[in-house]
Amino acid sequence: MLYLSTRNNKIEKKPSEAVLEGIAKDGGLYMPKSFEGVDFPMDQLSKMTNKEISAQVIALLFKGDKMLEDEKGELEGAYKLVSKAYDGKFDNEDFAPLSKVADAYVMELYHGPTCAFKDVALQLLPQLVSASKKATGMKDEIVILTATSGDTGSAALSGFSNVDGVKIIVFYPRNGVSAVQERQMVSVDGKNTCVCSVGGNFDDAQSGVKSIFANLKLPQGVQLSSANSINIGRLAPQVAYYFKAYRDLMANGEIKMGDKVNFIVPTGNFGDILAGYFAKKMGLPVGQLVCASNTNKVLTDFFEEGVYNKNREFYLTKSPSMDILISSNLERLLYLVCGSERCASYMKQLKENGEYKLTEKELATIRKEFDAGFCDDIETLKTIKDVYEKEGYLMDTHTAVAWNVYEKWLKKTGDKNKTVVLSTASPYKFSSSVMNALGKEYDGEFDAVNKLYEYTKAKIPSSLVNIESKAIVHNVTVEKDEMQDFVDKMVNKKVWMD
Ligand SMILES: *Cc1c(COP(=O)(O)O)cnc(C)c1O
Numbered sequence: 001m002l003y004l005s006t007r008n009n010k011i012e013k014k015p016s017e018a019v020l021e022g023i024a025k026d027g028g029l030y031m032p033k034s035f036e037g038v039d040f041p042m043d044q045l046s047k048m049t050n051k052e053i054s055a056q057v058i059a060l061l062f063k064g065d066k067m068l069e070d071e072k073g074e075l076e077g078a079y080k081l082v083s084k085a086y087d088g089k090f091d092n093e094d095f096a097p098l099s100k101v102a103d104a105y106v107m108e109l110y111h112g113p114t115c116a117f118k119d120v121a122l123q124l125l126p127q128l129v130s131a132s133k134k135a136t137g138m139k140d141e142i143v144i145l146t147a148t149s150g151d152t153g154s155a156a157l158s159g160f161s162n163v164d165g166v167k168i169i170v171f172y173p174r175n176g177v178s179a180v181q182e183r184q185m186v187s188v189d190g191k192n193t194c195v196c197s198v199g200g201n202f203d204d205a206q207s208g209v210k211s212i213f214a215n216l217k218l219p220q221g222v223q224l225s226s227a228n229s230i231n232i233g234r235l236a237p238q239v240a241y242y243f244k245a246y247r248d249l250m251a252n253g254e255i256k257m258g259d260k261v262n263f264i265v266p267t268g269n270f271g272d273i274l275a276g277y278f279a280k281k282m283g284l285p286v287g288q289l290v291c292a293s294n295t296n297k298v299l300t301d302f303f304e305e306g307v308y309n310k311n312r313e314f315y316l317t318k319s320p321s322m323d324i325l326i327s328s329n330l331e332r333l334l335y336l337v338c339g340s341e342r343c344a345s346y347m348k349q350l351k352e353n354g355e356y357k358l359t360e361k362e363l364a365t366i367r368k369e370f371d372a373g374f375c376d377d378i379e380t381l382k383t384i385k386d387v388y389e390k391e392g393y394l395m396d397t398h399t400a401v402a403w404n405v406y407e408k409w410l411k412k413t414g415d416k417n418k419t420v421v422l423s424t425a426s427p428y429k430f431s432s433s434v435m436n437a438l439g440k441e442y443d444g445e446f447d448a449v450n451k452l453y454e455y456t457k458a459k460i461p462s463s464l465v466n467i468e469s470k471a472i473v474h475n476v477t478v479e480k481d482e483m484q485d486f487v488d489k490m491v492n493k494k495v496w497m498d
Contacts, residue, residue, distance in 0.1 A: 007344035016132035066135035118155035161190025229271030238275035260287035292405035303372035306363035384437035
């Protein structure tokens with residue numbers, strides 16, 4: 001398998017090169033050259049374990065790359081990487097259990113070490129990076145540079161902590177993440193980790209990181225890379241759980257082989273839902289993929305009107321991990337629908353004018369596979385309360401956005417296929433909002449975790465038990481114009497922590 005840039009289909013890279021680079025030199029994202037010959041063996045699905053499904057997906061998407069080399073073949077090579085990534089890391093034996101709620105299924109993707117779905121990808125990405133370094137013979141040290149609004153930072157730190165040949169620096173907005181998210185990050189004690197708050201908001205931190213990528217002169221033997229979902233090594237691991245959900249629905253007798261299943265996905269950067277589209281391209285019988293947004297509904301408008309317009313007000317919502325106006329991975333869908341030339345032109349218009357418009361034909365092609373909807377904060381909190389009271393099922397704010405959109409979508413379409421709603425965070429990760437939704441009192445965010453337990457008796461994820469007593473090992477802070485100097489100092493420093 002070779003990978004091409006979404007903006008220039010003449011740039012060809014091996015999977016390991018694409019994983020190490022993260023983003024193509026022309027600013028495009030890496031995409032498989034073709035989905036031909038990457039058919040998932042559906043006839044074996046019902047007998048496969050979770051790890052076998054993940055290994056199969058990786059072996060297909062990264063076929064022929066030295067990173068999968070193993071004396072027993074590439075599938076076994078992939079299986080070893082998957083085992084290293086997942087064994088003993090998830091609270092639940094099944095890393096993506098399905099729960100039946102009303103007539104749908106909720107797929108809980110939050111049983112990993114930091115309680116958000118990003119763990120599924122960010123536990124495996126470090127293994128793919130290490131294997132890619134070996135495969136390409138790269139000797140340089142890789143420094144992962146990440147700006148986070150909360151979930152990515154802790155999941156990336158957890159995944160990359162103490163991985164050989166890699167260091168990681170995470171910047172987060174000083175007053176822009178929750179107390180739980182902050183403590184998750186500043187208590188990670190891997191010797192190769194560095195966590196730093198920035199005086200500014202998430203966009204300041206993100207712009208700072210982008211400018212460092214463009215401007216920082218690195219010492220010999222050091223390369224920067226990214227843990228964001230623009231990296232194909234982060235997208236690929238997510239494809240597996242769509243197959244897994246299908247296997248479980250067959251096992252429950254809800255569907256038989258060949259039946260179509262819909263997926264409703266709470267969306268920010270469009271990575272998670274795009275993984276579902278990859279699964280469809282690889283042969284999974286997917287009905288509709290429904291993109292659920294919060295008040296930052298740039299994607300809902302896009303799917304309705306064919307116009308992507310980021311020139312609009314930005315809202316801070318109760319589902320902060322979806323507060324985003326530029327959904328990077330949408331570029332990969334555009335590439336599949338319009339080809340690299342038009343894709344490059346749309347991305348240029350987005351950069352210059354903040355806007356682009358699809359042709360009617362392009363929009364119609366996309367609408368055959370995707371639908372979209374949104375819900376605001378009031379609806380989000382009401383959904384948490386209603387579902388808890390009617391169904392006895394507790395969900396976080398991001399999942400509630402998806403559930404609300406599911407109900408509206410079902411009413412609109414009357415669709416009869418089985419539907420899976422993706423749940424992307426533990427309700428405990430956003431305890432204060434969930435407590436507000438349930439109309440309950442608490443004193444500060446850590447107290448909200450304990451009170452939520454007292455009220456619901458839902459199991460607290462092990463990593464959040466006594467989170468407030470976890471020792472703080474990182475306490476650096478910089479102003480936004482000091483970020484580059486800070487990274488410069490760090491990349492020149494051999495030992496970070498004793
Ligand atoms: C990152 C995140 C999302 C959005 O996922 P994308 O792949 O960026 O669309 C949704 N929910 C939670 C809890 C997240 O952390």
